[in-house]
Amino acid sequence: MRAAMKAIYLPGDKRVELRSVAIPSPGPGEVLIAVKASCICRSDLSLYYGNAVVGGKAAGACITGHEPAGVIAETGAGVRAFKTGDRVAVYLGIGCGVCEYCRMGNFHLCPSWACLGFTADGGNAEYLVVPERNCLAIPDGMSFVAAAISTDAFGTLYSACKKLQVSGATTLGIWGLGPMGSSGVLAAKALGARVAVFDPIEERRHFALKLGADLALDPTAADARAQIAEFTHGLGLGAAIDCSGNAAAQNMALDAVRPLGAVAFVGEARETTIRPSDQLIRKQIRLFGSWYFNIAEYPEITRVLIDHAIDLERLATHRFSLDEAETAFRLFDERKTEKAVFVL
Numbered sequence: 592m593r594a595a596m597k598a599i600y601l602p603g604d605k606r607v608e609l610r611s612v613a614i615p616s617p618g619p620g621e622v623l624i625a626v627k628a629s630c631i632c633r634s635d636l637s638l639y640y641g642n643a644v645v646g647g648k649a650a651g652a653c654i655t656g657h658e659p660a661g662v663i664a665e666t667g668a669g670v671r672a673f674k675t676g677d678r679v680a681v682y683l684g685i686g687c688g689v690c691e692y693c694r695m696g697n698f699h700l701c702p703s704w705a706c707l708g709f710t711a712d713g714g715n716a717e718y719l720v721v722p723e724r725n726c727l728a729i730p731d732g733m734s735f736v737a738a739a740i741s742t743d744a745f746g747t748l749y750s751a752c753k754k755l756q757v758s759g760a761t762t763l764g765i766w767g768l769g770p771m772g773s774s775g776v777l778a779a780k781a782l783g784a785r786v787a788v789f790d791p792i793e794e795r796r797h798f799a800l801k802l803g804a805d806l807a808l809d810p811t812a813a814d815a816r817a818q819i820a821e822f823t824h825g826l827g828l829g830a831a832i833d834c835s836g837n838a839a840a841q842n843m844a845l846d847a848v849r850p851l852g853a854v855a856f857v858g859e860a861r862e863t864t865i866r867p868s869d870q871l872i873r874k875q876i877r878l879f880g881s882w883y884f885n886i887a888e889y890p891e892i893t894r895v896l897i898d899h900a901i902d903l904e905r906l907a908t909h910r911f912s913l914d915e916a917e918t919a920f921r922l923f924d925e926r927k928t929e930k931a932v933f934v935l
């Protein structure tokens with residue numbers, strides 16, 4: 592019998608359970624990671640409310656947490672690329688490894704995938720076991736907190752920016768300034784874009800300006816459209832990312848993008864209403880969903896973070912121990928935090 596560890600479960604109805612469970616053992620090709628940092632994400636709130644946005648498992652079936660980083664504590668048989676003591680972040684999609692999507696590096700598109708924290712035990716615990724191929728080597732000089740934020744928050748927005756071909760010639764709009772939108776500001780500025788951000792919460796707009804956004808607008812303000820026109824020389828935005836999942840924001844983004852522009856939906860939304868003729872067809876806009884990143888992108892993501900001296904720890908406004916999980920999820924749910932991180 593292995594020793595016990597603390598682990599956080601979210602069985603629904605805003606219940607947060609800190610359970611004591613056995614430390615898992617790494618099987619062949621797997622590693623045991625001692626977790627050092629694990630972030631809370633907006634998608635975790637679907638479990639918090641008992642309506643999991645990923646996978647078909649009931650809330651509370653697995654240890655939560657899909658954005659962990661830590662140190663390899665034990666390796667299973669046949670592990671070759673990593674060793675005890677290596678510092679790693681974790682890729683959230685556990686794929687079969689041999690299907691077309693896995694071989695492309697999109698483990699999260701694998702037909703038989705499991706998702707860390709949703710359908711496989713995740714990182715809101717003292718330890719977790721993952722396949723060796725899910726380990727993301729983190730560079731010297733990157734903290735565990737920054738590494739955890741570099742995956743689903745920064746990595747997701749960096750990947751969306753790449754798909755939008757964001758460059759120094761781009762005027763980019765970002766709707767929704769939670770940790771995703773804030774990461775988007777950092778990613779887009781590193782790629783050289785001019786960035787306008789939209790959020791009704793004033794503190795979040797101020798924070799985005801500190802992170803480097805060029806213009807921050809309340810989307811409900813009467814002059815928002817006029818300000819977008821002035822910012823873009825009357826042309827409209829070249830590209831937009833919606834991180835809010837809010838129908839009004841999605842529509843405002845589609846309206847604000849100029850002909851031949853592109854829009855990425857990143858914020859989770861179960862349904863929406865848009866106006867395809869006016870917003871897409873007449874303007875020949877490219878609209879696509881973007882979710883997480885290809886595992887092959889991670890070395891580039893870390894290079895950009897290091898080379899541009901991007902301090903992701905700035906996004907971690909709140910840090911908690913596992914014992915404080917109830918407070919952590921409550922404050923995150925109330926949008927009182929940017930990134931909330933369990934630090935062990």
Ligand SMILES: [Zn+2]
Pocket residue numbers: 631632633634657658743744
């Ligand atoms: Zn996440």
Ligand SMILES: [Zn+2]
Pocket residue numbers: 686687688689690691692693694701702703
């Ligand atoms: Zn696969």
